[in-house]
Amino acid sequence: MPTKTTLESLRVCLFCNYEAAGVKKNLDHMRYKHNFTILDIECLVNLKGLLAYVAERIQLGKICLNCDTQFRHSERVQQHMRDMGHCMMPFDKDEEFELFYDFSRAYKDLPQKPMITAAGEVDNTITVDEERKIEKNQRMAT
Numbered sequence: 001m002p003t004k005t006t007l008e009s010l011r012v013c014l015f016c017n018y019e020a021a022g023v024k025k026n027l028d029h030m031r032y033k034h035n036f037t038i039l040d041i042e043c044l045v046n047l048k049g050l051l052a053y054v055a056e057r058i059q060l061g062k063i064c065l066n067c068d069t070q071f072r073h074s075e076r077v078q079q080h081m082r083d084m085g086h087c088m089m090p091f092d093k094d095e096e097f098e099l100f101y102d103f104s105r106a107y108k109d110l111p112q113k114p115m116i117t118a119a120g121e122v123d124n125t126i127t128v129d130e131e132r133k134i135e136k137n138q139r140m141a142t
Contacts, residue, residue, distance in 0.1 A: 006055035034087035043101045050100040
C-alpha cells in the first residue's frame with residue numbers, strides 16, 4: 001500500500017509522511033521532529049487551507065517550502081527540507097500565504113494615526129472599527 005501524504009489527510013506530516021492520531025498531534029510532531037512552526041498563528045484564520053496549500057506545494061509542485069528549489073519527486077523535496085533545515089515557512093513571502101490570515105486582528109487595538117497624503121493633506125478616512133465605535137456612542141447618547 002502506498003504511503004499516505006498530507007494531500008490525503010491533514011494528519012500526515014508534511015515532511016516525513018508520519019501519520020498522527022489527529023491534526024493537532026501532527027502539528028506537534030512537525031514542531032518537535034522537524035522544527036516546523038506556523039508564523040503569526042494568532043492571525044491565522046484557515047489552518048486547514050494553509051496545510052493543504054503547503055501539502056500541494058510539496059507533493060504536487062515538488063517545491064521546497066523555504067528556498068523554492070524544485071525536485072522531480074516529492075520524497076526528494078521532503079528529504080531536502082529535512083537535511084537542509086528547510087521545514088519552515090519563509091519569513092519573506094507574506095503575500096503567498098496571506099489568503100490564510102487576517103492580519104487586521106494584530107492591529108485592532110493600536111491607535112490610528114491620521115494618514116498624510118502625498119500632497120501633505122490629512123486623510124480623515126474613518127476605519128470600520130472607528131465607525132462602529134461612533135455609531136455605538138451615538139446610540140448610547142440617545
